[in-house]
Amino acid sequence: MMEIFSNLGLGFGVALSPMNVLYCFIGVALGTLIGVLPGIGPIATIAMLLPITFNLPPIAALIMLAGIYYGAQYGGSTSAILVNLPGESSSVVTCLDGYQMARQGRAGPALGIAALGSFFAGTVSTLLIALFAPPLAEIAFKFGPAEYFSLMVLGLVAAVVLAQGSLLKSICMVILGLLWGLVGTDVSSGTQRFTFGYSELSDGIGFVGIAMGLFGFSEIISNLEMGQNREVFTSKVGRLLPSLDDFKASWKPVLRGTGLGSFLGILPGGGALLSSFTSYMVEKKLAKDPSRFGKGAIEGVAGPESANNAGAQTSFIPLLTLGIPSNPVMALMIGAMTIQGIAPGPQVMTERPQLFWGMIASMWVGNLLLVVMNLPMIGLWIKLLTVPYRMLFPSILLFCCIGVYSLSSLPFDVYMTAAFGVIGYIFIKLGCEPAPLILGFILGPVMEENLRRAMLLSRGDPSTFFTRPISLGLLIASAIMLLLMAAPVLRKKRQEAFQE
Amino acid sequence: MTRFVRVLSILLGAGGVFALSGPLFAQAYPAKPVRLVVPYAAGGFSDVLARALAQKMTEGLGQQVVVENRPGASTIIGADAVAKSPPDGYTLFFSTGTALNINQHLFSKLPYNPEKDFVPVGKVAVLPYVLLAHPAVPANSFKDLIAYAKANPGKLNFATPGNGTAPHLAIKILEQAAGVSFESIHYKGNAPATVDLLAGQVHLLFDGLVVPEPHIKSGKLKALAVASLKRFPSQPNIPAIAESYPGFDASTWYCVMAPAGTSKEIVSRINAEIQKYLNDPGNKERMLAQGAILEGGTPEQLAAYLKSETERWGTVIKKAGIKLD
Amino acid sequence: MKIRIRHPQDFFSGLLFIAFGLITIIVAQDYKFGTAVRMGPGYFPMVLGWIMVALGALTSLRSLWLDGPPIPKMALRPILMVTLGVLAFGALIDPLGLVVATLALFVISALGGDEFKIKEILLLFVLLTAVSVGLFVYGLGLTFKVWPL
Numbered sequence: 001m002m003e004i005f006s007n008l009g010l011g012f013g014v015a016l017s018p019m020n021v022l023y024c025f026i027g028v029a030l031g032t033l034i035g036v037l038p039g040i041g042p043i044a045t046i047a048m049l050l051p052i053t054f055n056l057p058p059i060a061a062l063i064m065l066a067g068i069y070y071g072a073q074y075g076g077s078t079s080a081i082l083v084n085l086p087g088e089s090s091s092v093v094t095c096l097d098g099y100q101m102a103r104q105g106r107a108g109p110a111l112g113i114a115a116l117g118s119f120f121a122g123t124v125s126t127l128l129i130a131l132f133a134p135p136l137a138e139i140a141f142k143f144g145p146a147e148y149f150s151l152m153v154l155g156l157v158a159a160v161v162l163a164q165g166s167l168l169k170s171i172c173m174v175i176l177g178l179l180w181g182l183v184g185t186d187v188s189s190g191t192q193r194f195t196f197g198y199s200e201l202s203d204g205i206g207f208v209g210i211a212m213g214l215f216g217f218s219e220i221i222s223n224l225e226m227g228q229n230r231e232v233f234t235s236k237v238g239r240l241l242p243s244l245d246d247f248k249a250s251w252k253p254v255l256r257g258t259g260l261g262s263f264l265g266i267l268p269g270g271g272a273l274l275s276s277f278t279s280y281m282v283e284k285k286l287a288k289d290p291s292r293f294g295k296g297a298i299e300g301v302a303g304p305e306s307a308n309n310a311g312a313q314t315s316f317i318p319l320l321t322l323g324i325p326s327n328p329v330m331a332l333m334i335g336a337m338t339i340q341g342i343a344p345g346p347q348v349m350t351e352r353p354q355l356f357w358g359m360i361a362s363m364w365v366g367n368l369l370l371v372v373m374n375l376p377m378i379g380l381w382i383k384l385l386t387v388p389y390r391m392l393f394p395s396i397l398l399f400c401c402i403g404v405y406s407l408s409s410l411p412f413d414v415y416m417t418a419a420f421g422v423i424g425y426i427f428i429k430l431g432c433e434p435a436p437l438i439l440g441f442i443l444g445p446v447m448e449e450n451l452r453r454a455m456l457l458s459r460g461d462p463s464t465f466f467t468r469p470i471s472l473g474l475l476i477a478s479a480i481m482l483l484l485m486a487a488p489v490l491r492k493k494r495q496e497a498f499q500e
Numbered sequence: 501m502t503r504f505v506r507v508l509s510i511l512l513g514a515g516g517v518f519a520l521s522g523p524l525f526a527q528a529y530p531a532k533p534v535r536l537v538v539p540y541a542a543g544g545f546s547d548v549l550a551r552a553l554a555q556k557m558t559e560g561l562g563q564q565v566v567v568e569n570r571p572g573a574s575t576i577i578g579a580d581a582v583a584k585s586p587p588d589g590y591t592l593f594f595s596t597g598t599a600l601n602i603n604q605h606l607f608s609k610l611p612y613n614p615e616k617d618f619v620p621v622g623k624v625a626v627l628p629y630v631l632l633a634h635p636a637v638p639a640n641s642f643k644d645l646i647a648y649a650k651a652n653p654g655k656l657n658f659a660t661p662g663n664g665t666a667p668h669l670a671i672k673i674l675e676q677a678a679g680v681s682f683e684s685i686h687y688k689g690n691a692p693a694t695v696d697l698l699a700g701q702v703h704l705l706f707d708g709l710v711v712p713e714p715h716i717k718s719g720k721l722k723a724l725a726v727a728s729l730k731r732f733p734s735q736p737n738i739p740a741i742a743e744s745y746p747g748f749d750a751s752t753w754y755c756v757m758a759p760a761g762t763s764k765e766i767v768s769r770i771n772a773e774i775q776k777y778l779n780d781p782g783n784k785e786r787m788l789a790q791g792a793i794l795e796g797g798t799p800e801q802l803a804a805y806l807k808s809e810t811e812r813w814g815t816v817i818k819k820a821g822i823k824l825d
Numbered sequence: 826m827k828i829r830i831r832h833p834q835d836f837f838s839g840l841l842f843i844a845f846g847l848i849t850i851i852v853a854q855d856y857k858f859g860t861a862v863r864m865g866p867g868y869f870p871m872v873l874g875w876i877m878v879a880l881g882a883l884t885s886l887r888s889l890w891l892d893g894p895p896i897p898k899m900a901l902r903p904i905l906m907v908t909l910g911v912l913a914f915g916a917l918i919d920p921l922g923l924v925v926a927t928l929a930l931f932v933i934s935a936l937g938g939d940e941f942k943i944k945e946i947l948l949l950f951v952l953l954t955a956v957s958v959g960l961f962v963y964g965l966g967l968t969f970k971v972w973p974l
Contacts, residue, residue, distance in 0.1 A: 050551050140695055169835065169884060172881060182849075188864075191866040192824070225899070331544065344714075346718060397907065408577075414911060430835075448869045451869075
């Protein structure tokens with residue numbers, strides 16, 4: 001235990017050197033900026049900065065790049081709350097209640113609780129990494145294809161809870177998301193599926209295009225059609241920071257979100273993504289009045305935002321302890337490390353303790369900088385909402401178009417986004433909610449891949465899903481969830497029957 | 501209307517500030533930034549290598565060399581973009597064998613012609629594969645492994661980063677050369693495959709040296725062989741598969757290509773810049789630490805190499821019966 | 826008994842789901858189905874396609890006795906103009922560069938709003954073009970074509 005303190009002391013000694021604080025600041029500031037801009041993500045930014053880092057000391061380079069990554073997670077929630085544009089896949093959930101809060105003039109509290117919740121989550125998960133990184137890394141080894149499949153089943157069950165309307169329709173939307181997720185090259189056979197001859201589709205439909213179209217564009221279109229009597233945002237700006245009541249409502253969701261996010265972030269196969277969705281589901285299930293969710297419940301922002309940030313931090317664990325990237329950003333970090341002549345892996349901790357602990361300490365410093373920087377920015381962001389909508393919406397469209405185009409330099413992707421805008425508008429009119437679809441879309445490919453892999457590895461024995469304890473546990477949890485969901489419907493049916 | 505004109509003039513004024521250079525004729529090459537198209541996503545080894553090379557070329561050419569990632573469709577999107585670019589030396593292709601001599605055997609039709617749409621500029625590096633095994637695999641040498649695989653056909657699970665990828669094809673040539681069969685388990689890239697290999701969910705994997713090296717040192721993985729013709733300079737204890745099966749060679753290699761029709765002068769200028777990068781001993785060492793061997797040559801040498809590789813992979817793929825699309 | 830659609834939203838959602846399911850099933854005919862051990866690329870799509878059709882049909886049928894609100898009116902202009910504007914941006918960015926594409930996006934999409942003030946839009950255009958060129962091209966170093974030349 002004492003060792004941890006001396007290690008952290010060493011780390012903070014490194015992280016708090018003026019130069020490293022400066023690079024940390026550059027990183028998180030740049031990260032926030034690109035996070036706010038829709039489409040442009042940390043991957044492109046880090047890739048572009050990679051050559052610059054050749055000439056920096058290794059620790060400064062890594063501190064800056066890591067700052068870009070978790071700074072972008074912060075920024076992503078800002079545009080989700082303000083204009084319903086999920087910059088990162090984990091911000092989709094934030095759109096659900098965060099944007100509604102903004103429309104009710106509560107953008108300030110939403111942004112505030114997102115920042116403070118994220119800071120708390122970042123602090124806890126940084127501590128977790130410092131204390132338990134190596135044993136936590138072992139968790140990743142417990143998750144083979146069978147476990148991932150079962151985890152995805154649980155995730156899909158959770159997806160249904162995201163919607164407020166009819167159960168049947170949200171199940172349909174999940175399935176539709178799964179179908180869209182099929183588009184692209186099949187990993188196991190290399191077959192191009194549902195690409196209709198377009199090579200642009202061979203890597204699947206881009207997440208950014210779908211999220212922008214279904215959430216951002218369709219929202220713009222339906223705001224426009226309200227015409228003169230449109231009042232997108234209430235004219236009263238409201239308070240800038242969360243009130244005491246907001247904090248009372250939020251502290252438990254923040255705690256739960258932090259726990260969930262820290263755990264799921266460790267899993268390399270899309271675990272961090274699941275964390276915000278799972279947190280939302282938990283909060284909605286635990287709430288006294290679940291009907292408030294989707295209409296601006298602060299718990300629906302606080303929990304997922306904390307989970308998302310905790311997950312972003314703990315997703316460094318596989319990188320730091322195993323040298324294996326859990327997502328493309330981590331792959332870039334490995335690239336940056338190797339360019340600096342550092343072989344990433346378990347030996348970094350012992351061979352270069354200053355680098356290892358310095359980076360961990362810098363994450364906390366970075367989170368602090370983010371809060372200090374973002375809380376005063378809230379006022380500025382809210383000012384932005386007072387710009388007349390007729391000028392706001394073309395600007396949003398432009399940043400979206402540039403963002404989508406910057407991802408691959410393909411005009412095709414811009415066309416796709418436009419198409420999803422139309423589809424999203426039709427969904428609004430038909431009362432179909434896009435959030436479950438998005439989750440199905442993200443989880444579907446992972447689920448299929450792991451199902452097929454698990455079946456191959458067990459040589460066709462489906463009992464593999466029930467004989468492996470973690471997989472069995474996840475499936476039982478899914479079954480319980482399904483029962484809980486069906487219960488209110490059944491109860492209602494019975495009451496109706498009695499009344500007749 | 502006057503207001504409108506004023507707005508327009510502001511617009512044009514702003515234009516003057518942001519305009520790049522004017523007409524590009526009659527200026528010495530290079531007169532504007534050069535694009536180096538990488539057909540892979542940012543962050544992979546190819547991207548890192550391309551960016552290192554681009555930085556050096558920027559110094560030598562006196563113009564910005566910008567890396568542009570055009571990932572997707574197993575390099576087809578990037579290759580096609582370059583093939584359809586003007587052959588003026590301002591678009592270059594940072595390619596691997598996949599785009600140039602593997603895709604045409606895997607796909608029934610390609611939007612570009614790998615042999616006619618490009619001219620070779622120069623080879624850059626080779627990244628040999630290492631045959632990795634989980635410690636639980638009852639074989640401590642390459643020979644043991646082949647013997648075990650022969651005795652237990654189809655029992656060993658061999659992870660790949662995707663159907664038709666170079667490591668998957670390497671498994672196929674190993675199967676053909678040694679007369680064994682593995683169960684190929686496809687992953688989306690090598691990262692998830694490595695996690696499952698470390699966990700023992702799968703038994704074998706072909707990967708570059710950099711990620712597995714620490715795990716080999718700590719005994720969490722066994723390195724049974726390298727797939728290049730010769731042993732790896734920094735790992736002389738690991739035998740080459742070619743020692744058992746002469747001529748066995750499977751690796752990813754990187755080269756620069758230009759759109760067909762690019763002038764000889766430009767090609768040799770770029771080739772000279774590549775040599776500058778390769779001759780820097782610091783770069784050699786840095787790349788070796790990442791498991792790659794810098795390896796250059798003239799455009800003619802590259803052309804001959806491309807020809808022989810195209811034939812070799814054609815035979816392998818036909819024999820293995822792999823077809824995508 | 827006369828069949829009446831009581832929940833038009835659900836009825837048409839169901840039809841939409843059925844359509845997506847059928848497309849999936851038809852296209853997936855071309856992919857190998859495989860076996861449960863060696864699932865081909867067609868296995869998952871085929872199974873999901875049928876589930877989609879079944880659930881879509883259930884949604885539509887249910888709308889015959891479940892009451893629901895009518896489908897809200899759709900206004901054609903916003904959706905048309907916003908979509909056209911974005912499509913124009915996509916079509917112009919490669920051949921003519923960012924400045925022209927932005928102008929097209931602004932003018933066309935602004936026509937979708939209820940007040941169209943050309944001066945305002947042009948001012949916004951100048952402002953945001955400068956911002957985005959500065960931010961994306963110079964700041965973030967994205968490789969964009971800026972001018973038609």
